[in-house]
Amino acid sequence: MGGTRVTRPPGAQIRHRQPAPGVGALPDDWPALLRRLYAARGVTTAEALDYRLAALPPPAGLAGLEPAAQALAEAVVSNARVLVVGDFDADGATSTAVAVSALRAMGAGSVDYLVPNRFDFGYGLSPALVEVAQEYTPDLILTVDNGISANDGVEAANAAGIEVVVTDHHLPGSALPPARAIVNPQVDSPAFGAPHLAGVGVCFYAMLATRAALRERDWFGDTRPEPALVDQLDRVALGTIADVVPLDHVNRLLVDQGLRRIRGGRANPGTLALLEAAGRDPAVTTATDLGFGAAPRLNAAGRLDDMSIGIETLLAADAAAAQRHAGRLEGLNRERRSLEQQMRDTAVADIEAEAAAAEGDMAPILCLFNPDWHQGVVGIVASRLLARFRRPVIAFAPGDADTLKGSARSVPGLHMRDLLDAVNTRSDGQLVDRFGGHAMAAGLTLARRHFEPFKALLIEQVRLRLGDEPVSEVIWTDGALPADAYTLETAAMLRDAGPWGAEFPEPRFNDVFRVLDQRVVGDYHLKLALSPEIAPSVRIDAIAFNAAPDIAVAPGDRVEAVFRLEVNRFRGVDRPQLVVDHLIEN
Template sequence: MIDTPGPRIRQRQPADAADGLPDTLPTILRDLYRARGVTSAQALEYGLGSMPSPTALTGTDRAAQTLATAIMAGQRVLVVGDFDADGATSTALAVKGLQSMGAGHVDYLVPNRFEFGYGLSPELVAVARERRPDLILTVDNGISANDGVEAAAAAGIGVVVTDHHLPGETLPPALAIVNPQVGSKGFEGHHLAGVGVCFYVLLATRARLRAAAWFSDGRPEPNLAEHLDLVALGTVADVVPLDRVNRLLVEQGLRRIRSGRGTPGIQALLDAAGREPARANATDLGFGAAPRLNAAGRLDDMSLGIETLIAADATTAQQCAGHLERLNRERRHLEREMRDTAVADVEAESLKADGEVAPILCLFNPRWHQGVVGIVASRLKDRFRRPVVAFAPGESGEIKGSARSVPGLHMRDLLDAVNTRSQGRLVQRFGGHAMAAGLTLKGDSFEAFKTLLVECARERVGDEPDAEVFWTDGAPPADAYTLETASLIRYAGPWGAAFPEPQFHDWFRVQSQRTVGEYHLKLSLSPLEAPATAIDAIAFNAAADIALAPGQMIEAVFRLEVNQFRGVERPQLIIDHLAPR
């Protein structure tokens, strides 16, 4: 077993600013909001009327003009998306939104990750030309597709780029570019996901069509808010920071889902995940619907996911979701096999090095699946608390890798350093950001790349990783272990990236324990400060690592959730860290 430094537990501190939150707000929510920098009622305003105007997002006017002209002229529009959940929801939103505004010829194309890789490449443009589009609209990609946009222009096809990723030094020669990272310094929604950017472009396009009296001749003006559940799913799945604008979009989408007005496809995905749409929150989207949608892009073709999202009726949506559920089960099986193999490889390598472990883990296995290496890298990063780069075979002798990092090591910058030091001889392509990246190597470059990667990582972080840090909201009041408090917290979000779900820290005595689902530890606990209270708890994937006895004292970091079983709701602790004492 490889030793990793024990976690540090820290408590969030409330903002120093004066508290302008509503007087009616329960104390526990006031404390939670202030600890996340929210000190005004305006920051909790999630009505559609408080959305920033599309005109504040640079490029929307030009994009809207181009799209409105295409719609009114009956031109053929091809939406080019991406093979993750943000890309799929963006594609579905663009298709449904343009059709609802009267576009008569809308099609979509998503690159298969195993054939084309990411984005609007020249090779994908060659496929797109077979559809004979007059205009290409990219969603959740395109900002770095200079060659692809040039290839489209050479073929007489204009391109409108909508994206949210960081741009390169040179922008593509598109007809219009809408990206919060390009200009838009005064725009409040700087952290929009690709689907959020697409939604804003559709709003601007509708306004342009309205001004041209397009909707006045017996053609109804669409209510684009009907598609906000797609925006919510893509935003949560892409783990973008939930600033006020993103929280607004997610909350509006969740309200539609809970009221039964959601897209049939999202309803079907939640049903397949065993999540009740009427109770849906951001966690249900992120850990229920999103993995099933992503399974299509990981193992097959994201077109299946998009067809689920644009399905017009519940029967079709349920059939598609059933296929996605089967793919997701296959993905979980592959992930478990790959993770177990990787753990064994890391342990064996550590034994050969007298227990030492490199500051970054770099692994390749010819039997691994390239659609799953990203998840495996993430799991290994959590287990060993080290950055990880995991590779699987690609095409034409290439190997494709997915990287996950830890705080203190910027992954994209690290790959750039490796590429620079090797003078571009090892890495064929790479891209990403601080915490995640993707890259491609020639098959015979792995060992040289691994050596140089470890060398560059050691220069930046030394040999030992930093201890994991849990930022908590402290111990809840002794009387807060109730269904009422759990329900209050559940719907007080939406919680997510940069607006984290409340995580508490407290001490308990174990009343009982048992293993459920082969891997998980089910507990009954009593808080030391409330010994007469017994509350259910579950620690996922902990059954093999921890054995507890009745009466034993434990320290835990946890979330207070609502567990529904056979129609009965009870409070439950979701344990993220557990230490016997």
């Protein structure tokens, strides 16, 4: 949950989403509010909201899928040893769980997994990780959510006599790894109808194709029943939401199917345990519950410890085992939150002190290092600082020996990976050891002695691109909520109209209210009672998360709020509630 702003940031504008031009209309018998919201997200036909599994794009357009399926099917039939190599985030963990459990369910006799510890190995199938992998004596390595840039790692595996099948969704480099098969929507798949799949979505397609290949070999029968891969969909939904990939039609379909299984009590024990640890009711789970409840607990393992804890949670065969593992994740998540708060407070104090010393001037990019920071948490802190100061951020923590590990977050108009490439080029490759990423986020490693010259050159390059002023913030809303819509029925309709997420944003509105009451709950959150000016007889509860003590309002105040209308379930009773994203003095 993010914080709530009490005032409109300087230069910020509230803009209303508009329907896409030149498109048709949704059915007239649908609620007008729903038609308006869908049209503003480019959805204007009922077919675009068809979330049946039959509406999934056919696999034929996904290059590499057939040879990958044949390789995996051969491994299953010949009882070869398969090692799944995953990643240490939630997408990687869910991908690993899908691959391991699906292959075992299809009859594979020897399937294990290996996930690099971020502190010892870094990301992906590296030559160093291949050395560890050889201890498992695999015949085939299957990468999930990584591998497309693991050229050296795949070469090392090949040299050791281990075949590699890559499944990934990240952008490829100039040369592809020499794997037996590569399955990635970004590689030679222009006709495939699902270009934005998360790693877990690509893995799910690979498992579907492997089952089909085994079916053609008459592998399944009375003594070896064909597994129902729909049992994987709750994991697919969790990984898709956690990785914040665009919720296009295909990703919405996968998430919707997974949510249906969770709500219907048909999810895997691990998914249910993660939701319950977060205090979320599986019977009414939404994509938001996955993204802000289950995913942070899963990610905490990879940030602070070892992602195998998260994978074992997802693979747990029963509720007792799942809850035991989820309890460990909950403890790690509490530790992560405490570290994040400490690091954020230190960073804010340092930034404000530096700005005060410069008579209010603030650098166009915030580049920070603290020897006490934790490298598994700097990415979250960078995101929080970007939201607060509306400037790109690179936060560094100590790495191995005399190195720093940095996590970068950017703003629209500044391509972070290109920026790091420019700094690297200007310094003749002397300042940055390694870097990678994309427009809005990146990671990098550099020697501690290079921090100050790197920071100076970084600020220079950002100043050339953005000047000294922060990028103007645009707060997008869906306009005013109709006066008669502050109801539980409307809140439930909006909840069920999803799934909402990246590039298919949850509806949020803005209007003017009178404050009827206010109090602080849970030390950090502001609980309000509001009355909309357009419906003065309405009294509705509202919550502004992490807003206290920054927000000071009193009964009788007139405020403008940017908010979401949600269903708040408390002690088994559902009520409408506004979740306030911005509270603006009016």
